[in-house]
Amino acid sequence: MRVASQRDLIAVGFADLERAERFLQARELESVSREQLLEGLSHCANPDSALLLLVRIAERDKSVLKLVGRGESSIPLFRVLGASEALGEFLVRQPRFLSTLGTVPERTFHERDVASLTAEMLRSVGADPQAERPVATVTGTPGIVALRVQYRALLLDLAMRDLCCGDPEEAFPQVAAELADLAGAAIAAGLALARADVSEKSSPEIVDSLRIAVMGMGKCGARELNYISDVDVIYVHAVRDSVKDDDAARLDEQAASKMAAQLATLTARAMNATAPEPGLWELDANLRPEGKDGALSRTLDSHLAYYKRWAQTWEFQALLKARFLAGDPELGVEYEAAVAPMIWASSEREGFVESTQAMRRRVTDNIPAAEVNRQIKLGPGGLRDVEFTVQLLQLVHGRVEESLRVRDTLSGIEVLAEAGYMSRADAAKFGGAYRYLRVLEHRIQLTRLRRTHLMPTKPEEIRTIARASLGMDAQSWISGDEMLARWQSTKREVRGLHEKIFYRPLLATAANLSADEVRLTPEAAQARLKALGYADPKNAMRHIEALTSGVSRRAQLQRQLLPVLLGWIAEGVDPDAGLLGFRRLSESLGESHWFLGMLRDSPAGAQRLCSILSSSRFITDLLEVSPESAAWLGNDADLEPYTFDSLWSEISSKLGRHKDREKRLRLIRLIRRRELLRIALADSARLIDQDQVGRALSDADRAAVLGILRVAEQEEYSEHTKLTELLIVAMGRQGGREIGYGSDVDVMYVHRPVDGADEQAAQEQALRIVGNIQAFVGMPLKPAILAEPKLEVDADLRPEGRQGPLVRTLDAYREYYSRWSGVWETQALLRARPLGGSDTLAAEFFELVDSVRYNARLSPSDVVEIRRIKARVESERMPRGADPSRQLKLGRGGLSDVEWLAQYLQLCHAKTYPSLRTTSTRAALRAISEAGILPAADVEVLDHAWVLATRIRCANIIVSGRASDQLPRNIRDMEAAARWCGYAAGQATKLEDDYLKSARRARTVFEKHFYADC
Template sequence: MCEEGGLRFGSLPEPLRLSLGFVGACSPFFLGVLKKDPSLVSVLRSLGERGCRVYDPDDALRKCVGEAADRDALARALRQWRNREMAIIAWQDISGQLGIDEVLARISHTAEAAIRAALSWLFEDTCRRWGVPRRSDGSAQNLVVLGMGKLGGRELNFSSDVDLIFAYLEDGELSDRNATTYAEFYTRLARALVQVLDAVTEDGFVFRVDLRLRPFGDSGPLVVSFDSCERYYQAQARDWERYAMVKVRAVGGDPEDGAEFERFFQPFVYRRYLDYRVFGELRSLKGKIVAELRRKDRGDNIKLGPGGIREIEFIGQAFQLIRGGRHVGLQDRSILVVLERAGQLGLLDREAASFLCEAYRFLRKVENRLQEYEDKQTHDLPTSPERRELLAYSMGFDCWDGFGDELERIRRRVHGIFSEVIAEPSPQVTAEPMLDGSEAELALALAGFGGAADAMADALVKFRASAPIRRLGTGAMGELHRVIGKLLAELGHLGAADAAAILPRVLRLLESIAGRGVYFSLLAENPAALSQLVKLAAASPWIMRLISSAPILLDELLDPRTLYSPLTREALAREADILVGSLAPEDEEQLMLRLRQFKAAHQLRIAAADIMKVIPVMVVSDYLTDLAEVMIERALRLAWRATAARHGVPPVETGASPDFPGFGVIAYGKLGGIELGYGSDLDLVFLYDGVASDAVTDGPRPVSAAEFYARVIQRLVSLLTTEMLGGALYEVDLRLRPSGSSGLLVSKVDAYENYQLQRAWTWERQALVRARFVAGDPQVGARFDAIRRAVLCTERDSRQVRLDILAMREKMRESLMDRRPGVFDLKQGVGGIADIEFIVQFGVLVSAAKHCEITRWTDTVRLLESLLTIHFLTPEQADRLRRAYCDYRGEVHRLALQEMPALASSSEFTEHRMAVQAAWKHIIETPAP
């Protein structure tokens, strides 16, 4: 017969007998619980044999708490239940039946269950004594227990404290004779809960409770109301408290009230902008950690020592605090999830992220083995040879040396990664930018700016005297000094003339963002971002204005790999869906703002790649068009959802799209022709089909189908055109719909078809050449494509078409062309872009009846190729027109980025203009014989 500490295991199956002996040797705590409660062996036997939990801890907890007659009995029952449950967890952990992730989650669940059960019992008991606190609707209102730290993250270690905050939602008074306030009631309840959980009795404790993270710490009230909590965190909370709130989670009390508190803390922790102001705070915190590491007694501490658990947690939470507002995936309480997502987002090297996850699991496993030994909160490695060998054995190593070598390897690498995160800034440039005029001039001259020093000094002096800069606080001013010093160093690599031109542009940007000093920190902390900013400032005032209107775009400068790599249509759609899905549907203003930021960020990428000639001009338009279509579809989804919630949706034919049944968005002009520029507006027409005009919607406020679609359009246009911080998403032009501005906002497809075939003017059919379906129900899109093809492929009198086109072109020149001497209007000038487009549209209108295949495309370049294929154009004409069109478009893009009109000198593009004029005269002005 085998005996262990007075227990007899001889009748047990050999695997269980061996595991009990192994775990008992590694954990005297486990052995002690087993001695007090031998019946636990049968539970362990069932668990081992069946691989399932025949013992339900929550059910056992409810039963023992329900039988408690008074608070002493409650305390005793909770401790006995807790010891039994923790012994089971220790056995499953040490014997290898559970992975460390599940062990931590089980311990956290045990603490949470104990808190909930104790609070429920004590709330009823306190209500019997003092009365019931009620909300304004009359329902009983319990205390809310907020779990912080590892409890909030469901990562509690074996002998951990639980960090708690006690709060309640609505204030008031009880109906007793003393008019007891809710604050008094909940304070009594909270004290009783702490006593039941924390006090050490002959049965031990349930969980140690730490309340120091509450507002005002130890000097603050034990319990806070929602209102006082809100006031504190909005006005008085210290910066480090954001760090503490990363894992906050309601673990007891009313679930709805708890969710309300969680929603309140979310924006406090995760700022909507990239929060580089937290760098100083994190660097200070890191400094404290480093100082702690230098203590001689920390070398063998696997939590606080070098390469320990706290360093890994700091790495993950630094990314959360800085970038969690932008990357919703980082807003997770689990450090492992955060590290994995930091790797996926490229914020942390993927291999390093994977290593940190495994290192964290290893260290937490060591931590549990240390604490499972005697159920003591320790993180120090043992010093005695016997304990060391036992720890190594419990970790699966044959000896201490093997375990120690692996632990040292892991800790050394963790500490190396930790040292690189929030590193100390490089020494500041010694040039002091905020001097008076003469000294600034001297400083700049000494820095090598030569003849440009005077102008640059003047720019700096004016900048320093501007109202936004004068209002800066000490901290922001210090960061600005760092930025200016590094900016001057960056400009020192350029010629004096270039530096003199660039400095005022960057200073205007800095002045525009002075109210948000966090961006000074971003530029001060990231020399590479400042370097990219200087490059873009040199190339494009438009980009600088874009960034000034949306300073959050400065984040895009951090990684040149993404800055100069615009996304494909599919990737844009995925990112936009993640963005929209991360925000509350009812928060329309925030959705509109974030869509504008999304568009601006991707416009910046396109413009940066364009300026650096990473992508050709035609691809620039493709990217801008893709971006516009993605924005239209997301805005349409929001408009549809809001309108359908109010009115329901119209009945449509079977087979319609489930997203936007019976509705389609048609793009004309540059969007239809896949030729958008940086400032292009959107020419849109809206159609509906598959529903009777007199049909009504199925919602609480039914309207006709036509009215429903009109309201969707009004909402869509509002979402796109509303001026917000950073401007409108797009300007929208609806004048190309049938009958123009006097026509209906939305046309039934049959009516649209009849109009195009019977009543449309030649210029409207010209516009149809570049029209295409871009969003909505694909069935409506297919119907539109058929109508467009039928209209364009109709036989026409080429002489009449020629006369109409000549008249329209002359009208446009008269009203739109810049006629100043020495100027060539790239768009409307003779031999310019519009002439090429009119040649193409004429070719389609007079040729498609015999060659309907040429209507497949809507963009000018591919239409030129199609007209060559059918011999409408000669190879020389097609080539010259294509090269002229691309060069003109490239120049228009370049001028737009310089915020200059689409004008060139009359001495430029002479060959192109002559070629276009020759084609125009031969094709348009000279009738075929």
């Protein structure tokens, strides 16, 4: 034969020219015309693979060469070998089925009827297709091999018709339906094998008395199966009425269940157990009642009892696809009829929304990050977006619209359009996108008959998929890049259609939109909103109407954006509050160009806004009175918290321009409110961690308190001579710069008379200034500052507590700490740091403080006192009726346990280990670990418990706007707290379990070390 030129090989589509030339000259192909061979290979999606397979088949059976060079009649051979290595391997093993590829199918795909498929599969194992309960005569491994060989022979015939049809996208529904029918036929044959196997160990009459039906679920039930996929099934059994009174052939309930499970197990083994012929696919029964923990087969009454009492809503959604596959048809039809009413009433069940959202999350939760953009099925704009949309609309509206009660996705799209729940134009696009994505999925799976939904990454594999996805009507091949471009475009279209189909009809119902928009009845619109999670759909419709009505630019833009925004709002914890918050924000901002621009041009900012509005009362209230702050959400740089120096510079500047007290206090408090909002927004966007939140909040409060100090001092000095200098000392969590939203500012006041001043007069002046600070912090302003987070300055940690003087001189503190202070006061000083005031006074005061807190030597009586006070705190300060295991601050393993243990160890070891001389709890814990004072594992337990409790405390106020030290009990509050703490949606119980576990472990560590010797 003439050696082909490289140009010829490139024209055919070979990737490896040297290898191709070598195989073209193989002795097995000597009798074939080179021109005819190349002509045939030009029809291959992958000529390299097809040529290798052709040589290997020819080694086994020369008759394959008769199919080459027959012009159009040779096309089926080359189309199959070029698209499916797995089917080529099957022909290497079983060349007798080459005759299947000898006839050119018609360009229009013709589906084989299920009866003929089932009959051929049953005959392959020697079972009578006409028998009521067929039993195989070819059993054991030979029967399994015969079943699998016949299945693949029929699959070969189906793939050949699919690959040689004019338009694979048009043929897809019939291909998928025949794949499901073929799976059902294989299961019927597997059941016949199982009956034969069980009959050998029991009497045939007993086995014959058992009726069993295999119900197809998922894609198999819907007759839209893939080339290779798990086949989801449910088993139901019964005993034949005619033998119930025959003692010899009677099966009691337990024996019937055991035999049904045997039949189910053996049927599954026929599909996928180890055998000379490779397995087909897994027969998966995990959708049965109670899943893997439930009985493999149940009676119909047992199924119904479970569904009525115990089933979760998602189980009814799964039953939407249930269809009889194999076994006893009467029992199967009875099962379908019995569960149908439950399916279509499921949207009214409590928890429907949560179940639907959980199903949606399961689609994406387990996708590795590296695979998201390669996913045809589960990724954004993938097959599940189509299927989820159609199924949810069916469940929502199918309760009253019986025409929507269909199983497969494409039929669902059609009936939704016919019933007016989807426009015909959108239905055509949605259906077309689904067909195209399914064809890509089929071609990827057909290559090696492996279960995958990932677009390959190798260029040669992508090219193969691109060529194989074309039908015989295509005028020319397309490149891999062209295929990828269409795929990406289709994904974008699917995402857009999902939002449009779901939400735009709600707008059409509420607003005066064009006649070609789908219009829902008020009842249908409210049902759809309820299914999305809106608790008050009637009120939600009023908000939508208010947002979209009119001809203003804002209304026009919101009509375009609301389909997306409604979806984002619905993903939050409280969609009703989110939609109301969005309406108020939108109305307050009016036609603000930046707001409309952010919604249109910054999807990330708009999504953040929707999430916040439906999850946080605290932030929503602040945004409502400061709507311009929403602009920050579109730019991460705007959310970066201001440093203390920046805040103090701004406050100082504003105080210098105003003399009126109320104006000055208003400006200080407005700046603080603005910064708390900025911090909360940055926190919600995960731009800062909990340590940064604590520092930023501390800085904002510090700047505000110092601003108020300046106002108080200037007012005092404007009327009186300056007699003293003042220092404010931060204590508690403010001292550690680890406060949360709504924390008090714990302080102590120190003053020192200026030279020559009367000490009594200086003390009175210091008291006036401090009194004014306390008064100004919460002074009512006119007009009031709306939604202002409360600022409280608390001086209860001063020596002698509330009984002691509000402010003391430096000398008085020195005398007190040397003569009278208790160990609790020394412990309180561990968190002390300068907040503001006189720098020289601060230096001298902290020289004194350091000598007290870091040079302390705890006596045995001090240790006893510390433990006594801790016990009193737990017993006396715990709120009445509070569950100690759920109390975040004072409860077992809570913040108090961690902080008291850290401070106890600081008092014991700070003199020896300078690294322990810190006001921060977490920094102290790190130093304790590094110094080897506690095992690193114990410190890790304490640190984790402290961070989680702090995070939940912050979440409580963010969610409700009210401070709480309790782990929430209400499921919605717990869900909101979990989201704020970084948990995925639907993981409220996981947060609860994690906290309780963390607190228990922290308490154990606390008790082990707090009551040990210092």
